[in-house]
Amino acid sequence: MSLLLLLLFFFFLMLIGLPLYLALLSVAFAGIAVLGDASLLRVVSQQLFGGMDSFTLMAIPFFVLAGSLMNRSGLTDKLIDFSKLLVGSMRGGLGYVNIVAGIILAGVNGSAAADASALSSILIPAMKKEGYNQGYAAGLTAASSLIGPIIPPSIFMIIYASMTNTSIGGLFAAGVVPGLILGLSYAVMNYFYSFRYGAPISSGEERSQAKKILIQSISGLLAPIIIIGGIVTGVVTPTESGALAAAYCLLIGLFYTKKLDKRGIFEALYETVRTTSSIFLIMGAAQAVGWLLKWERIPQHFAGLLAGAGLTSSPVLLMLTFSAIIFVVGCFMEEVATLTLLTPIFYPLAMQAGIDPLHFGIVMTLNVTIALVTPPMGACNYIVSAVGKVPLSEVLKFIWPFIAVSLVALVLIILFPIITIYIPKALGL
Structure with missing residues (x-):
């Protein structure tokens, strides 16, 4: 009963507009008040700073800085021109450009929000100009931004790794194929949309400037190579890789x-x-x-509940159950909080069921990533609406098919662990 009251208290604080971190801290203090043990108050401050005191997390600001510098230095524009050169001349070409650009940008900052902002400012106006439905253009852009946290680097993966002592390099390598599968699923959707609604065929004028575009795009393509190549090969740590990428983008921009x-x-x-x-x-x-939650033995109670239902004996059923829970929670809670709160509860159960930690990490990452476009919270929906100047109602109307496709990709990854663990195993990570 006390847990239910705390949950209701938390959602009330969210509804009245209290910042998320304050709402979470208020719940922690309220929980201690319910326990009636004032000596536990000092633990809140210890846990607050302990949650931020991790060397692994130092990589996050560098990746964010690298992405921000890349957008401001004009490298993002060059990468989009490169994407147009690759796929822009097909029917529905700008839709494919949106997806390919999302894949390339994903290799720089690991943030869906940053990618959504960059893609929206350039591609939504271009797609509207060529005659695409503005809701579809915004929905596709929001979906393309989801590739950012899956293809390395990934802020979500860094957070997961810091909480579970999982190899960041292994997680990054494990995310490559799932990220490409996600992009491919959006490309299939764009294919059917293009032919059903007669999406325009781009002029393909980039072909006449192919050499120039290729030369100019090299500077942008080197950034993800520095990040991914350095980490996967073990030459640099994730933090060092992020710092190198930020320094590179700074020098290129200057x-x-x-x-x-x-x-x-x-x-x-x-x-x-x-x-x-x-x-x-x-x-x-x-x-x-x-x-x-651990003090109140909530994870143990939850484990007993799942064991009683026979779910812990089936890794697939267990991960599908976790995914359903995260889908509901992600509708109402910010993604970092969702990942941080649920990972300590779900991870021991996943290990008990014999699930590979890299596979489970990618499934958790993809789950919280999908929440970025799941109404009503869905931060990326609001970003593309504001930056692309598209009514939010139009974005929400077209985002559901992309959510469905993303969930299909998620189920595929759950059913076939080889999709995630093949590359890390091949590289010995």
Whole structure:
């Protein structure tokens, strides 16, 4: 009963607009009040700072900074031009460009929100100009941004790794094929939409400038190579890789594209501090709530409930159950908090069921990533609506088919673990 009251209290705080980290901390303090043990108050501050005190998490600000500098230095534009050169001349070409650009940008910052903002500012106006339905353009852009946290690097994977002591390099390698599967599923949707509604065929004028575009795009393509290649090969740690990528984007913006000035650098640093501090505060507050749940033995009670239902004997059924829970929770809770709160509960059960930690990490990451477009919370829906100047009602109307396709990809990944673990095993990660 006390747990139910705390949940209701939490949702009430969310409804009245209290910042998420404060809502989580309030729940932690309320839980201690219910327990009636004032000596536990000091544990909240310990857990708050403990949740942020991890060397692994130092990679997050560098990846965020690299993505922000990349957008402001003009490298994002060059990568989109490269995507147009690859797939832009097909029917529904700008739709495919949207997806390919999402895949390439995913290799830089690991943030769906950053990718949604970058893609929306460029591709939604272009798609509307060519005659695409604005709701479809926004829905596809929101969906394309989901590839960001799956293809390495990934902020969600870093958080998961810090909580479970899983190899970040292994997780990054495990995310490559699932990310491509997600992109392919969106491409199939775009194919059917293009022929059913007669999507326009782009002029293909990029072909006449192919050499120039290829040369200019090399500078942008090197950024994901630095990040992914360095980590997977073990040459650098994830934190060092993020720092190198940020330094590379800074130098390219200053001396090659020359679009980066003092104002742009300051804005990138400000955005990095704001984004990172938000993530860290939510993680710390969620850690405090997670400690309270462990103190009350909620994970053990939950494990007993699942064992009684016979779910722990079937890895597939267990992960499908977890996915259903995350889908519902993700509709109402921010994704970092969802991942931080549920991982300590789900992870021991997954290990008990014999699930590979890399496979489980990708399933958890994809689950919370899908929540980024799941109404009513769905942060990426609001981003593409605001940046792309598309009414939110139009975005929500077209986002559901992409959610369905994403869930199909999720089930496919759950059913066939080889999709995630083949590359890490081949690389010995």
